[in-house]
Amino acid sequence: MAIGKLFIGKSVRELRLSRKWNQSQFAERLGISTSYLNQIESNSRPVSATVLLALVDKFQLQVSEIAGGEGDRLLSALSEALKDPLFETLAPTVQDIKLVVQNAPGIAHALILAHQAYRRTTEQLAGIDQELAKGMSEPTPYEEVRDYFHFVDNYVHDLDVAAERLASTLGLQVDPFGAMKRELGKCGVSVLQAAHEGSLRSFDAKTSTLYLNRHSPAQTQLFQMAVQLAQVEFSGPIAEIVAGAGFRTAEAAEICKVGLQNYVAGALLMPYCQFADAAAALRHDVELLALEFNTSIEQVCHRLSTLQRPGRKGVPMFFARIDRAGNITKRHSATKLQFARFGAACPVWNVHQAFESPGKILRQMAETPDGGKYLSLALQVTKHSGGFHGQHIAYALAFGCEMSNAEAFVYADDLRDTARPVFEPIGISCRICERTRCPSRAWPPMKGRIGVDHHQRMTVPYEIS
Numbered sequence: 001m002a003i004g005k006l007f008i009g010k011s012v013r014e015l016r017l018s019r020k021w022n023q024s025q026f027a028e029r030l031g032i033s034t035s036y037l038n039q040i041e042s043n044s045r046p047v048s049a050t051v052l053l054a055l056v057d058k059f060q061l062q063v064s065e066i067a068g069g070e071g072d073r074l075l076s077a078l079s080e081a082l083k084d085p086l087f088e089t090l091a092p093t094v095q096d097i098k099l100v101v102q103n104a105p106g107i108a109h110a111l112i113l114a115h116q117a118y119r120r121t122t123e124q125l126a127g128i129d130q131e132l133a134k135g136m137s138e139p140t141p142y143e144e145v146r147d148y149f150h151f152v153d154n155y156v157h158d159l160d161v162a163a164e165r166l167a168s169t170l171g172l173q174v175d176p177f178g179a180m181k182r183e184l185g186k187c188g189v190s191v192l193q194a195a196h197e198g199s200l201r202s203f204d205a206k207t208s209t210l211y212l213n214r215h216s217p218a219q220t221q222l223f224q225m226a227v228q229l230a231q232v233e234f235s236g237p238i239a240e241i242v243a244g245a246g247f248r249t250a251e252a253a254e255i256c257k258v259g260l261q262n263y264v265a266g267a268l269l270m271p272y273c274q275f276a277d278a279a280a281a282l283r284h285d286v287e288l289l290a291l292e293f294n295t296s297i298e299q300v301c302h303r304l305s306t307l308q309r310p311g312r313k314g315v316p317m318f319f320a321r322i323d324r325a326g327n328i329t330k331r332h333s334a335t336k337l338q339f340a341r342f343g344a345a346c347p348v349w350n351v352h353q354a355f356e357s358p359g360k361i362l363r364q365m366a367e368t369p370d371g372g373k374y375l376s377l378a379l380q381v382t383k384h385s386g387g388f389h390g391q392h393i394a395y396a397l398a399f400g401c402e403m404s405n406a407e408a409f410v411y412a413d414d415l416r417d418t419a420r421p422v423f424e425p426i427g428i429s430c431r432i433c434e435r436t437r438c439p440s441r442a443w444p445p446m447k448g449r450i451g452v453d454h455h456q457r458m459t460v461p462y463e464i465s
Contacts, residue, residue: 002253004445006042008047008102008452009023009040009042009043009102010043010102010103010105012037012040012041012047012055013041013080013243015055016041016360019054023037023038023041026309027348028034028053028054029058029370030051030058031050031054032051034245042103042136043099043102043103052178052444055132063459065235066444074101074105074108074109074112074151075097075098075101075106076109077112077338078097078100078101078111078112079094079097080338080428081111081112081115082097082454084118084119086115086118089298097192099188099261099313099454100145109151110383113139113185116143117139120139123148131444141249141251141252142252142255143250144247144248144252144363145247145252145255145256145259146331148245148247148256149259149332150331150332151444153334153335154259154305154306154307154308154309154332155233155239155306155307155309155420156263157309157358158237158241158262159234159237159238159241159260159262159263159267160263160267160272160306160309161272162234162237162445163230163234163264163267163268163271164267164271164272164273166233166268167267167268167271168271169271169361170183170268170360172269172294175220176222176269176294177218177221177225180222180225180226180229180301181225184228184229184232186211187229187232187233188208188303189203189208189209189214189228189232190207190208190209190210191210191214191225192209192210192211192212193211193212193214194211194212195219198409199211199213199302200212200213200220200224201213201224201227201228202308202328203231206453210225210228212224212225213440215453217296217384218294219290219294219296219299220296222295223266223269223292223295223296223299225263226265226266226268226269227262227264227265229264229265229268230260230261230264230265231261232260234261234264237261238257238261238264238339239257241256241260242256242260243358263306265325265359266299266302266304266306267301267303268298269293269295269299270293270295270299270303272307272312273312274275275289275293275303275307276292276312276314278292278308279304279307279314279315280408281429282410283408283409283410284304284315284363284408284409284410284411285410285411285415286300286301286304286379286399287361291414296381297379297381298321298381298397299395301319301399302319302330304317304399305317305318305319305332305333305334305399306343308334311361314406315405316335316402316405317334317335317399317400317401317411318332318333318334318335318337318339318374318398318399318400318401319331319332319333319334319397319398319399320332320339320351320397320398320399320400321395321396321397321398322345322351322352322396322397322398323395323396324355324394324395326345326352328341328345329395334371335374335400335401335402336370336372336402337368337372337374338428345429346426346429346430346433346440347430347440347442348378348380348396348425348426348427348429348438348440349364349366349378349398349426350362350363350364350366350424351376351378351396351398352396353378353395354380354396354397354398355376355380355394355396357380358380359379359380359385359387361378361379361411362377363375363376363377363411363412364376364377364424365403365415365421365422365423365424365426366423366424366425366426367423368426368427368428369412369425369427369433369434369435372402373402373403373404373423374401374402374403375400375402375403375406375411375412376398376400376426377398377399377409378397378398379396379397380395380396380397381393381395381396381397382394383395424456425438430442430444430445433445436463436464445464450463451463451464
């Protein structure tokens with residue numbers, strides 16, 4: 001695979017500092033001059049093939065890890081922000097944006113947060129009473145936590161490894177419910193199944209009793225037991241991670257704790273190496289993986305998106321959960337496909353059609369305006385709580401990969417055999433989509449002039465130049 005010029009000064013500097021070496025010591029181990037190392041770390045020069053091979057050979061770094069990762073996601077988020085007409089007169093080049101991301105990622109994050117505040121303020125002023133808009137210019141605690149997981153690549157190494165180590169001693173594959181119950185018992189927690197209307201899990205701290213809703217699916221009950229175990233046995237590491245994340249509010253810190261507890265639960269039920277091997281062997285058949293690990297399909301899809309362990313990465317995937325209104329309530333992408341941070345998702349994306357075909361996995365070969373080609377899979381699932389009068393919440397899951405990795409998915413077998421595959425044009429969202437003649441466009445793009453022809457009416461009542 002051809003790789004362009006790599007400016008990885010930040011990664012090289014962090015690697016050197018992690019070993020507490022000065023530039024002279026590190027340069028000697030790489031076989032280069034101190035001045036050349038200084039130029040690499042300041043991003044004045046790219047790394048040569050010789051230096052790159054030395055980094056891979058001597059420090060077991062992978063090119064995919066130092067060439068991509070957070071930088072790609074940060075570059076995508078910053079590029080989207082700078083497409084706002086607010087910056088039209090500045091018009092920074094792609095190279096300008098790359099230099100900011102590579103040399104000053106903190107500034108890039110700050111600019112993204114500032115743009116988010118600007119967008120929220122303008123949208124609030126346009127849509128609701130000014131009095132209701134007070135105090136809404138900052139990201140909500142939920143959005144702050146969502147962005148935290150996005151920029152750590154949806155993978156938390158220390159928790160993942162610790163959960164995998166614990167899972168190896170539990171015997172979950174033989175008797176998952178009994179094994180989880182015994183482990184909680186060792187922690188002084190007893191487990192009872194009861195009819196708790198509207199509650200999946202309820203813990204009585206006075207009696208150290210965990211109550212599970214016996215009307216919930218078995219996979220849900222098992223996952224909630226794993227969450228409780230995470231609260232008991234991983235409270236210390238989780239608290240340290242949250243403290244180091246620097247959240248601005250106590251609410252965000254508490255929401256992140258819940259997210260990390262859920263992360264541990266997923267890692268316990270689907271241990272990293274065992275799950276990654278099964279995913280490869282079963283070619284990412286999410287239904288078979290759910291049966292293999294006694295989990296739900298949503299839990300499987302979410303776990304697939306976390307396979308980002310250095311030196312043991314899975315196939316880069318995207319994953320999202322969308323409600324009937326088009327709101328993206330969960331999202332992560334280890335691919336170049338990035339989800340919209342404002343507005344609804346592209347109406348041409350097959351995830352919206354999933355609501356019309358419950359229980360069926362829909363397939364789509366999609367192409368984004370930048371030429372990226374993807375295998376997109378969508379499935380509607382329903383969460384039940386109780387009987388006839390209980391809640392029935394339907395939502396859609398979207399997951400997939402770049403077409404270059406499609407052979408790892410069972411869903412692509414006959415699609416790849418097509419002589420001339422047809423890719424459907426999709427965008428990120430109408431707000432920033434570059435396609436000028438999309439009949440499904442909901443509103444004009446933020447950039448681009450609108451023209452109206454009073455003598456001709458097309459599907460969309462205006463033209464975009």
